[in-house]
Amino acid sequence: DTGVSQNPRHKITKRGQNVTFRCDPISEHNRLYWYRQTLGQGPEFLTYFQNEAQLEKSRLLSDRFSAERPKGSFSTLEIQRTEQGDSAMYLCASSFSSMGADYGYTFGSGTRLTVV
Amino acid sequence: RKEVEQDPGPFNVPEGATVAFNCTYSNSASQSFFWYRQDCRKEPKLLMSVYSSGNEDGRFTAQLNRASQYISLLIRDSKLSDSATYLCVSRGGWGKLQFGAGTQVVVTP
Numbered sequence: 287d288t289g290v291s292q293n294p295r296h297k298i299t300k301r302g303q304n305v306t307f308r309c310d311p312i313s314e315h316n317r318l319y320w321y322r323q324t325l326g327q328g329p330e331f332l333t334y335f336q337n338e339a340q341l342e343k344s345r346l347l348s349d350r351f352s353a354e355r356p357k358g359s360f361s362t363l364e365i366q367r368t369e370q371g372d373s374a375m376y377l378c379a380s381s382f383s384s385m386g387a388d389y390g391y392t393f394g395s396g397t398r399l400t401v402v
Numbered sequence: 403r404k405e406v407e408q409d410p411g412p413f414n415v416p417e418g419a420t421v422a423f424n425c426t427y428s429n430s431a432s433q434s435f436f437w438y439r440q441d442c443r444k445e446p447k448l449l450m451s452v453y454s455s456g457n458e459d460g461r462f463t464a465q466l467n468r469a470s471q472y473i474s475l476l477i478r479d480s481k482l483s484d485s486a487t488y489l490c491v492s493r494g495g496w497g498k499l500q501f502g503a504g505t506q507v508v509v510t511p
Contacts, residue, residue, distance in 0.1 A: 317497055328406075328489050328501030329446065342498070377445060381497055388497045393445040 290394035292378050298400045299368055306364045307397045311380030312390065318361050320353055321377040322346065323396075329377055335361060336383065368401045375399075405429055408490050408502035415480045415509050422476040423505050425490030432492035432500070435466055437475050440487045440504065449475075449488070480509045 291310040299305050311318045316337050321329035332351070333343045337358040347353075350368075355361040365372055375398050381391040408425040415421040427435070435452040450457065452464040452473050463476040473490055487504040494500070 319497070319499075321499075326410075326503065328491075328503050329499070330501070331498050334496075334498065341496075375443075379499075383497060388493075391448070391497070391499075393447070395445050398443075 290378055290380050290392050292376075292394035292397050294397055295395065296398045296400075298402060301368060301370060301401055303368055304364065304366045305368060305399065306362050307376055307378075307399075308360060308362050309378030309380075309394060310360045311378070312382075312392060313359075315380035315382045315390065315392075316358070317381045317383045317388070318355055319379040319381075320361070320363055321379065323375045323377060324373075332363075365399075368399075370401045373399055373401045403428060404502070405500045406490050406492055406502035408505045410503060410505060412506040412508050415477075415484075415507060417480055417482060417509055417511055419480050420476065420478050421480060421507060422474060423488070423507075424472050424474045425502050425505075426470075426472045427490075427492045427500075428471070429492065429494070429500070430468075430471065432494060434493040435473050436491040436493070436499075437462075437464055437473075438489040438491055438501070440489055442487075446489055446501075477507070480507075482509050482511065485509045 319334040320332040323329040335355040375396045378394040381388040437449040438446040439449045440446045456465045461478045490502040
């Protein structure tokens with residue numbers, strides 16, 4: 287296991303189409319996070335999972351966005367009816383959480399989405 | 403107001419010089435703080451954690467001032483490879499990271 291893997295690396299889609307991204311975390315990590323980063327900004331939190339449970343969602347995550355982590359392993363982030371404002375880098379991170387501490391917090395290389 | 407604020411720069415630094423910059427955070431309940439480095443179009447990578455007592459990692463020194471709610475990073479003997487965006491990060495209770503917008507550092511020959 288070499289780290290957090292995200293696919294695809296790049297995605298170009300037409301406005302109005304649906305897209306889905308996948309994140310494979312480090313295998314022993316029980317937490318998985320999604321962030322979004324637009325040009326000139328730092329990453330912004332979207333949502334996170336503890337095992338298969340989605341425990342928090344940001345206000346940034348409109349009803350067009352949905353994330354799942356069905357078996358507590360990989361996660362998918364789907365955006366329906368994409369808009370040009372959805373163009374960004376979508377970053378996934380994972381960590382191992384125990385007794386209130388996070389260990390090994392690691393980011394994937396991201397999926398760069400361009401909506402045309 | 404953003405939870406973590408940084409001077410965007412750029413800080414243009416001659417090779418071998420020292421550069422320092424700060425960030426401020428607004429949530430006094432934040433538990434942990436970090437500096438991340440991000441190269442153009444790459445993912446953020448942890449540079450170092452930040453402790454109130456101050457900590458060094460080679461040419462990098464970080465400091466946390468909880469009373470004034472600011473964090474600093476100092477880079478000594480700058481190398482060309484230090485050119486990057488440095489992200490100031492605070493962490494809440496359950497692992498959510500709050501990022502600043504980043505400070506760009508450009509080291510010139």
